[in-house]
Amino acid sequence: xxxxxxxxxxxxxxxxxxxxxxxxxxxxxxxxxxxxxxxxxxxxxxxxxxxxxxxxxxxxxxxxxxxxxxxxxxxxxxxxxxxxxxxxxxxxxxxxxxxxxxxxxxxxxxxxxxxxxxxxxxxxxxxxxxxxxxxxxxxxxxxxxxxxxxxxxxxxxxxxxxxxxxxxxxxxxxxxxxxxxxxxxxxxxxxxxxxxxxxxxxxxxxxxxxxxxxxxxxxxxxxxxxxxxxxxxxxxxxxxxxxxxxxxxxxxxxxxxxxxxxx
Amino acid sequence: xxxxxxxxxxxxxxxxxxxxxxxxxxxxxxxxxxxxxxxxxxxxxxxxxxxxxxxxxxxxxxxxxxxxxxxxxxxxxxxxxxxxxxxxxxxxxxxxxxxxxxxxxxxxxxxxxxxxxxxxxxxxxxxxxxxxxxxxxxxxxxxxxxxxxxxxxxxxxxxxxxxxxxxxxxxxxxxxxxxxxxxxxxxxxxxxxxxxxxxxxxxxxxxxxxxxxxxxxxxxxxxxxxxxxxxxxxxxxxxxxxxxxxxxxxxxxxxxxxxxxxxxxxxxxxxxxxxxxxxxxxxxxxxxxxxxxxxxxxxxxxxxxxxxxxxxxxxxxxxxxxxxxxxxxxxxxxxxxxxxxxxxxxxxxxxxxxxxxxxxxxxxxxxxxxxxxxxxxxxxxxxxxxxxxxxxxxxxxxxxxxxxxxxxxxxxxxxxxxxxxxxxxxxxxxxxxxxxxx
Numbered sequence: 001x002x003x004x005x006x007x008x009x010x011x012x013x014x015x016x017x018x019x020x021x022x023x024x025x026x027x028x029x030x031x032x033x034x035x036x037x038x039x040x041x042x043x044x045x046x047x048x049x050x051x052x053x054x055x056x057x058x059x060x061x062x063x064x065x066x067x068x069x070x071x072x073x074x075x076x077x078x079x080x081x082x083x084x085x086x087x088x089x090x091x092x093x094x095x096x097x098x099x100x101x102x103x104x105x106x107x108x109x110x111x112x113x114x115x116x117x118x119x120x121x122x123x124x125x126x127x128x129x130x131x132x133x134x135x136x137x138x139x140x141x142x143x144x145x146x147x148x149x150x151x152x153x154x155x156x157x158x159x160x161x162x163x164x165x166x167x168x169x170x171x172x173x174x175x176x177x178x179x180x181x182x183x184x185x186x187x188x189x190x191x192x193x194x195x196x197x198x199x200x201x202x203x204x205x206x207x208x209x210x211x212x213x214x215x216x217x218x219x220x221x222x223x224x225x226x227x228x229x230x231x232x233x234x235x236x237x238x239x240x241x242x243x244x245x246x247x248x249x250x251x252x253x254x255x256x257x258x259x260x261x262x263x
Numbered sequence: 264x265x266x267x268x269x270x271x272x273x274x275x276x277x278x279x280x281x282x283x284x285x286x287x288x289x290x291x292x293x294x295x296x297x298x299x300x301x302x303x304x305x306x307x308x309x310x311x312x313x314x315x316x317x318x319x320x321x322x323x324x325x326x327x328x329x330x331x332x333x334x335x336x337x338x339x340x341x342x343x344x345x346x347x348x349x350x351x352x353x354x355x356x357x358x359x360x361x362x363x364x365x366x367x368x369x370x371x372x373x374x375x376x377x378x379x380x381x382x383x384x385x386x387x388x389x390x391x392x393x394x395x396x397x398x399x400x401x402x403x404x405x406x407x408x409x410x411x412x413x414x415x416x417x418x419x420x421x422x423x424x425x426x427x428x429x430x431x432x433x434x435x436x437x438x439x440x441x442x443x444x445x446x447x448x449x450x451x452x453x454x455x456x457x458x459x460x461x462x463x464x465x466x467x468x469x470x471x472x473x474x475x476x477x478x479x480x481x482x483x484x485x486x487x488x489x490x491x492x493x494x495x496x497x498x499x500x501x502x503x504x505x506x507x508x509x510x511x512x513x514x515x516x517x518x519x520x521x522x523x524x525x526x527x528x529x530x531x532x533x534x535x536x537x538x539x540x541x542x543x544x545x546x547x548x549x550x551x552x553x554x555x556x557x558x559x560x561x562x563x564x565x566x567x568x569x570x571x572x573x574x575x576x577x578x579x580x581x582x583x584x585x586x587x588x589x590x591x592x593x594x595x596x597x598x599x600x601x602x603x604x605x606x607x608x609x610x611x612x613x614x615x616x617x618x619x620x621x622x623x624x625x626x627x628x629x630x631x632x633x634x635x636x637x638x639x640x641x642x643x644x645x646x647x648x649x650x651x652x653x654x655x656x657x658x659x660x661x662x663x664x665x666x667x668x669x670x671x672x673x674x675x676x677x678x679x680x681x682x683x684x685x686x687x688x689x690x691x692x693x694x695x696x697x698x699x700x701x
Contacts, residue, residue, distance in 0.1 A: 069602075071599055097602065098605030104599065106596050121604070121606075121615075122606065126610075
């Protein structure tokens, strides 16, 4: 990594983080049956933070961010998102889900709807936005992810990178305060990864609170203000990116970094 | 060869070749036949054998059709005409029976002077189906589709116009209750109110209301009892009612079977397995004989209505399983994406999951519908006069005693037209929805 890039990363890591708490996770535990997937997770995310979560497969990183919008249920501890506690109360869950955007590894666009309809569906049916207004918002965000000309196509007609950008636009149409990314580039061809990462970097620069599970260490160095390393369902190490990559503390982290940066 | 050889080293073409015809044996009908009929010795033998079989069948049947007799008053007369024209040994169909009795095959013993009523009902039904089948038509036309069942009921059974109107009011009450209650206190209470309020209304208020109105403003058609219904009309009424009612019920059962809620899940599974595990004919006997024991004494529950209910329940169990297949075929990500956007259960089902699952299930659903429609002929065993039952009635007259094939052929043709159109519609729908290729 060049010096200027490092400086940029440091500058970025300081910017726009406020004292306001966006997500507060306290002593959270989760089991799949009797298998203890997440153990004593404590994490405070401030508004405007860009957090990258990495770790070996099966370490519970996807499960962690899927707990934040209750795609997975936690069995012990507390998760407070935007001041609302996640419990079995369905109203709270729907409220939090409409405030928290999520992008999936396999995009999960709705194949029976056009790009535009994908983007306007939730605003119209959840937010009760008038159709015309929802379409204007959708076009605004499709322009932002640079594919307004695809608005009337179906997802199956787009490339993987384009589909993921639509998925990001679809989440943004709900005007979320927090964005979750679950390995957004893992299913993409190498030449399409960049276009998605560029979109995400742009989003980060605008001050969106982001939690991102990814193996893109370049992205972590460029935009994250904090990198979290997980293993065996626990947070093993967290630090600001430069320290994390240059001076990892735990042996587990060192091994992981040597494996993914080694070639 | 010289030119080919020259390709190996530096080569420039000085003359472009004109387009040429393929060799005679490699084009047109000859090529097609060589590819599709005589591509090898085994296929050639099979082709020749098939041609012989087709010839044998057609040459046997053709004279029967060609010599057919369309004008006669009885089978005996038919035979006399045949003996006079083509000889006693020649085969000859006697379609005169269709000419003589087609009204009965279509309408049963429905009063002749009221034939316009089922015919008008058919027109109503077809126009009401159009907006449902072809989404391109204006959505307001669906209001007509929704009210059509009551119009058809009134036309077919007649009686006071207030009775179907009072029944329809129950659905309006349900819809209004759902709107108001679900807006005020959540979807679940809304659904409960939409089910319970209309039932209370139907049980205690609908009949007095209809009677009262009929007393003060007597409007209506002459009543025709279910006993007089018959023929193809009976099949269509039972079949279409079953189709229209079993689809929503089947979808609900499929969703129930997927539900994590223990009681709803087990009730759905139990219902589906029990209904599916017993032959339809048993359910029809239950409807005609046993149901009376369970109903409060004195209730006279129309047999045809009972049959429609049984056929609906039976088909809905099958539909539920077909739809479940569609639901299972959807990737989990679709459910998660809908959840992550904040859509509640019913919205995500209605907007995301069911449109895709039903699309996958179309061939199976239509298959079930075709089966249901043909199964309506089973009602002959509980004494309803469906087309098959009417053939017995027609043969019972001395004029047509002993005639079989012509009647069955006519019935087969009527069923084929209906079932074939359903199959074609299913293909059209699949093609239309194929745009979203994944």
